[in-house]
Amino acid sequence: xxxxxxxxxxxxxxxxxxxxxxxxxxxxxxxxxxxxxxxxxxxxxxxxxxxxxxxxxxxxxxxxxxxxxxxxxxxxxxxxxxxxxxxxxxxxxxxxxxxxxxxxxxxxxxxxxxxxxxxxxxxxxxxxxxxxxxxxxxxxxxxxxxxxxxxxxxxxxxxxxxxxxxxxxxxxxxxxxxxxxxxxxxxxxxxxxxxxxxxxxxxxxxxxxxxxxxxxxxxxxxxxxxxxxxxxxxxxxxxxxxxxxxxxxxxxxxxxxxxxxxxxxxxxxxxxxxxxxxxxxxxxxxxxxxxxxxxxxxxxxxxxxxxxxxxxxxxxxxxxxxxxxxxxxxxxxxxxxxxxxxxxxx
Amino acid sequence: xxxxxxxxxxxxxxxxxxxxxxxxxxxxxxxxxxxxxxxxxxxxxxxxxxxxxxxxxxxxxxxxxxxxxxxxxxxxxxxxxxxxxxxxxxxxxxxxxxxxxxxxxxxxxxxxxxxxxxxxxxxxxxxxxxxxxxxxxxxxxxxxxxxxxxxxxxxxxxxxxxxxxxxxxxxxxxxxxxxxxxxxxxxxxxxxxxxxxxxxxxxxxxxxxxxxxxxxxxxxxxxxxxxxxxxxxxxxxxxxxxxxxxxxxxxxxxxxxxxxxxxxxxxxxxxxxxxxxxxxxxxxxxxxxxxxxxxxxxxxxxxxxxxxxxxxxxxxxxxxxxxxxxxxxxxxxxxxxxxxxxxxxx
DNA sequence: GTGAAAGCGCTAACAG
DNA sequence: CTGTTAGCGCTTTCAC
Numbered sequence: 001x002x003x004x005x006x007x008x009x010x011x012x013x014x015x016x017x018x019x020x021x022x023x024x025x026x027x028x029x030x031x032x033x034x035x036x037x038x039x040x041x042x043x044x045x046x047x048x049x050x051x052x053x054x055x056x057x058x059x060x061x062x063x064x065x066x067x068x069x070x071x072x073x074x075x076x077x078x079x080x081x082x083x084x085x086x087x088x089x090x091x092x093x094x095x096x097x098x099x100x101x102x103x104x105x106x107x108x109x110x111x112x113x114x115x116x117x118x119x120x121x122x123x124x125x126x127x128x129x130x131x132x133x134x135x136x137x138x139x140x141x142x143x144x145x146x147x148x149x150x151x152x153x154x155x156x157x158x159x160x161x162x163x164x165x166x167x168x169x170x171x172x173x174x175x176x177x178x179x180x181x182x183x184x185x186x187x188x189x190x191x192x193x194x195x196x197x198x199x200x201x202x203x204x205x206x207x208x209x210x211x212x213x214x215x216x217x218x219x220x221x222x223x224x225x226x227x228x229x230x231x232x233x234x235x236x237x238x239x240x241x242x243x244x245x246x247x248x249x250x251x252x253x254x255x256x257x258x259x260x261x262x263x264x265x266x267x268x269x270x271x272x273x274x275x276x277x278x279x280x281x282x283x284x285x286x287x288x289x290x291x292x293x294x295x296x297x298x299x300x301x302x303x304x305x306x307x308x309x310x311x312x313x314x315x316x317x318x319x320x321x322x323x324x325x326x327x328x329x330x331x332x333x334x335x336x337x338x339x340x341x342x343x344x345x346x
Numbered sequence: 347x348x349x350x351x352x353x354x355x356x357x358x359x360x361x362x363x364x365x366x367x368x369x370x371x372x373x374x375x376x377x378x379x380x381x382x383x384x385x386x387x388x389x390x391x392x393x394x395x396x397x398x399x400x401x402x403x404x405x406x407x408x409x410x411x412x413x414x415x416x417x418x419x420x421x422x423x424x425x426x427x428x429x430x431x432x433x434x435x436x437x438x439x440x441x442x443x444x445x446x447x448x449x450x451x452x453x454x455x456x457x458x459x460x461x462x463x464x465x466x467x468x469x470x471x472x473x474x475x476x477x478x479x480x481x482x483x484x485x486x487x488x489x490x491x492x493x494x495x496x497x498x499x500x501x502x503x504x505x506x507x508x509x510x511x512x513x514x515x516x517x518x519x520x521x522x523x524x525x526x527x528x529x530x531x532x533x534x535x536x537x538x539x540x541x542x543x544x545x546x547x548x549x550x551x552x553x554x555x556x557x558x559x560x561x562x563x564x565x566x567x568x569x570x571x572x573x574x575x576x577x578x579x580x581x582x583x584x585x586x587x588x589x590x591x592x593x594x595x596x597x598x599x600x601x602x603x604x605x606x607x608x609x610x611x612x613x614x615x616x617x618x619x620x621x622x623x624x625x626x627x628x629x630x631x632x633x634x635x636x637x638x639x640x641x642x643x644x645x646x647x648x649x650x651x652x653x654x655x656x657x658x659x660x661x662x663x664x665x666x667x668x669x670x671x672x673x674x675x676x677x678x679x680x681x682x683x684x685x686x687x688x689x690x691x692x
Numbered sequence: 693g694t695g696a697a698a699g700c701g702c703t704a705a706c707a708g
Numbered sequence: 709c710t711g712t713t714a715g716c717g718c719t720t721t722c723a724c
Contacts, residue, residue: 003487003717005716005717005718006717006718006719007717007718015694015695016694016695016696017695017696017717017718017719018694018695018696018697018719018720019693019694019695021717021718021719021720022693022694022719022720025718025719027719027720028693028694028719028720029693029694030693030694031693031694034693034694048457048460048461049461049717049718050402050461050463050716050717050718051461051462051463052398052401052402052407052462052463052716052717052718053402053700053716053717053718053719054717054718054719055398055700055718056396056398056399056402056700056701056702056716056717056718057699057700057717057718057719057720058700058718058719059700061398071423071426071427072420072423072424072427072626074418074420077417077418077423078418080417081417081418081444084444093458094442095441095442096440096441096442098427098430111394112397112439114394115394115395115396115397116397116398117396117397117398141349224626224630254630258630261632280418280570281600281627281630284570284600284604284627284631285630285632286607286631286632349701351700351701351702352701352702352703353701353702361710361711362710362711362712363701363702363703363711364703364704364710364711364712364713365709365710365711367701367702367703367704368703368709368710371702371703373703373704374703374704374709374710375709375710376709376710377709377710380709380710395701395702396700396701396702398700398701398702399700399701399702399703399716400701400702400703401702401716402700402701402702402716402717402718403701403702403703403704403715403716404702404703404716405716
């Protein structure tokens with residue numbers, strides 16, 4: 001099965017390849033008659049552009065690369081969906097890569113995307129520092145936007161939510177529900193999400209006079225398993241359990257509520273639990289999770305917009321030294337979704 | 347930021363572009379000394395291959411395209427992970443597309459992948475008939491393997507599980523747990539998964555003498571919402587609810603158990619519930635779901651193997667008329683995972 | 693309005 | 709062992 005080329009279409013239509021190209025890409029003046037002939041010939045032969053050749057010629061692939069820490073985390077898949085959606089409106093494709101939460105794999109993926117000449121890259125870096133070098137290097141070569149998470153010491157655009165503001169809402173809600181002490185369960189402080197959320201948690205807890213036992217800061221990873229483990233630790237015999245458990249994401253919160261069920265700890269009666277992200281399964285757990293809803297569609301739309309702007313403003317780097325002005329940091333305000341894992345305010 | 351080309355490396359190393367190419371792609375004999383010089387130069391300049399140019403020249407992209415019905419279904423994302431993993435071992439990349447369960451979008455995605463000259467395509471067709479034309483057309487141009495779901499009337503390789511055998515296990519287990527009547531909740535019979543699972547359900551129910559009320563066959567879509575809706579219907583006042591609810595996938599089953607909880611129907615006391623796929627959340631629901639575990643890693647590995655074989659056997663078509671022998675249909679046997687949503691056998 | 697021709701970056705003959 | 713050269717399929721000046 002040989003692929004049909006522009007040359008064959010040209011021959012069949014009795015014109016030059018230049019004309020065929022003009023017709024098919026809709027650029028340049030071609031008489032109506034010739035147009036029809038060419039289209040006809042292309043149709044008959046089942047012609048399809050060879051986007052590789054086109055890309056080589058145009059040095060544009062109409063493809064955007066996206067790298068996420070984990071494709072099995074529903075939050076990221078929904079973010080991917082939103083980005084794909086937003087890109088579709090611009091006639092661009094998405095090339096998706098999973099970094100498996102490993103900065104090395106992530107670096108390789110980024111390099112691959114550069115080699116493939118994608119038009120731009122959207123990345124949610126898996127590590128707050130170790131991802132830095134690769135992200136910066138990539139950003140020096142291509143338009144790049146960080147999404148959700150970001151990495152320190154780089155000068156690229158970023159879109160995400162205001163974690164600190166979100167945590168303020170969470171803590172206020174828990175406080176209104178009677179919480180006077182709280183625990184925080186997150187991942188190791190090696191990515192911006194956890195860092196920011198933890199910072200927001202700690203600050204507002206202090207302001208509200210909510211007690212935080214140093215032993216009640218449990219850092220592991222973003223997984224249900226870790227949530228279960230952490231909860232088991234919190235409610236182990238001996239210590240004094242907190243009134244509330246604030247989780248850095250929904251997966252952890254799902255694990256925590258599950259462990260509470262298993263250990264006969266009433267949620268929200270004995271302890272209130274909150275998540276973050278509002279993944280679909282958050283509403284399905286028993287009890288349904290109170291969580292922070294991230295405006296994915298808007299995050300995605302902004303990211304795509306920034307990427308387009310960067311591309312228009314001239315090939316490389318998002319912000320830093322050359323070219324465009326300083327990089328944009330867009331923090332959207334998320335909203336609290338109150339369900340059954342917390343107590344309604346007084 | 348101009349990209350470094352092979353020519354610049356050649357100049358810096360004082361050799362020809364051909365030599366550089368030979369060194370960098372590891373083909374052809376080059377003296378050790380020159381090798382070092384070239385690598386050095388490439389390193390200094392930060393050279394990276396332009397895979398677009400390479401692809402145009404080689405007509406090989408080392409990229410495989412994958413199209414799934416829905417990237418937000420955890421089963422498919424885990425399949426994607428497995429496939430990516432398997433491809434990684436062959437030094438190939440994955441280009442992932444989401445068809446949003448729409449055969450038209452699916453057809454466009456397939457066309458795009460062809461235009462992009464991927465080396466092969468792995469697709470789980472969203473529709474049992476409407477996906478047919480596009481899949482066949484694509485298979486005529488490129489090596490293609492169907493995964494999990496398949497479409498009728500095509501002649502391509504396929505890898506998945508034996509749904510009928512799986513359903514036999516499910517029904518036997520329910521029967522042993524005392525079920526004498528059962529309902530089936532699935533998607534519309536427009537994809538092979540539901541079709542096969544339904545066929546398996548119906549056949550074994552008959553053989554075991556399990557009663558199936560015609561009103562207890564509920565077909566909607568693969569979603570939690572539909573599961574909830576269906577369950578509400580089954581337990582609505584008036585009818586006689588079944589002893590067991592067999593669901594065509596875990597999302598549906600999650601919805602069903604949730605609705606049961608909401609309506610105070612005891613699972614598995616009053617009604618047993620089973621899922622299919624064994625997604626991560628299956629074990630988290632209350633009660634944890636009994637379900638069918640699909641051997642994703644093996645499915646993925648087989649698919650990649652078949653694709654490689656097809657590619658080796660000569661460019662196009664998976665099986666059909668020309669070239670290779672008849673197409674392979676590989677049905678792996680899945681295993682039942684018994685948890686708390688069913689009653690242990692007598 | 694249309695054609696001829698150059699060239700994107702790379703690799704594979706073919707010479708030497 | 710290494711260099712020269714042609715050309716993958718497409719777009720785009722530059723002539724006519």
